[in-house]
Amino acid sequence: MRVIDFKVVVHGKVINPEEINYIDFRNQILSYYDKYTGDKEVKIDGDNVILLQNTGIKDTNGRYIYQQDIVEATDNSRYIGVRTTDKYEVRWNQDICQFYLYMFDGDFDNYNFDDFESFKILKNKYEE
Numbered sequence: 001m002r003v004i005d006f007k008v009v010v011h012g013k014v015i016n017p018e019e020i021n022y023i024d025f026r027n028q029i030l031s032y033y034d035k036y037t038g039d040k041e042v043k044i045d046g047d048n049v050i051l052l053q054n055t056g057i058k059d060t061n062g063r064y065i066y067q068q069d070i071v072e073a074t075d076n077s078r079y080i081g082v083r084t085t086d087k088y089e090v091r092w093n094q095d096i097c098q099f100y101l102y103m104f105d106g107d108f109d110n111y112n113f114d115d116f117e118s119f120k121i122l123k124n125k126y127e128e
Helices: none
Strands: 006-010 013-015 020-024 029-034 038-043 049-058 064-066 069-075 085-093 098-102 116-124
Touching: 006 029, 064 069, 064 116
Parallel strands: none
Antiparallel strands: 006 013, 006 049, 020 029, 029 038, 049 064, 069 085, 069 116, 085 098
């Protein structure tokens, strides 16, 4: 069963899930705790608040992989004795409702998760 949860990015900064008070989708408001200024409310308008979906897939360290994570993926050895590892960004394809891996440092192709045997999260696109 796939875990349904999200990471939240507010003004380019990933907010820890335990810091989120609530998300009001009807009124498009996100309430969260900021350790410097206390509780804050932000209008969700697509530019300042981004929800990153959990893929339901774990990396080799047991951490869930989220949309916009940068991962190191090792392929399923399509060629006997050849194993490659490259960096990919996890993206969501709305047209086919599926996560895919975008190889941004190379051939600019898209890959499915099942093309690889293991993953290691390096960082999220929004994390420094």
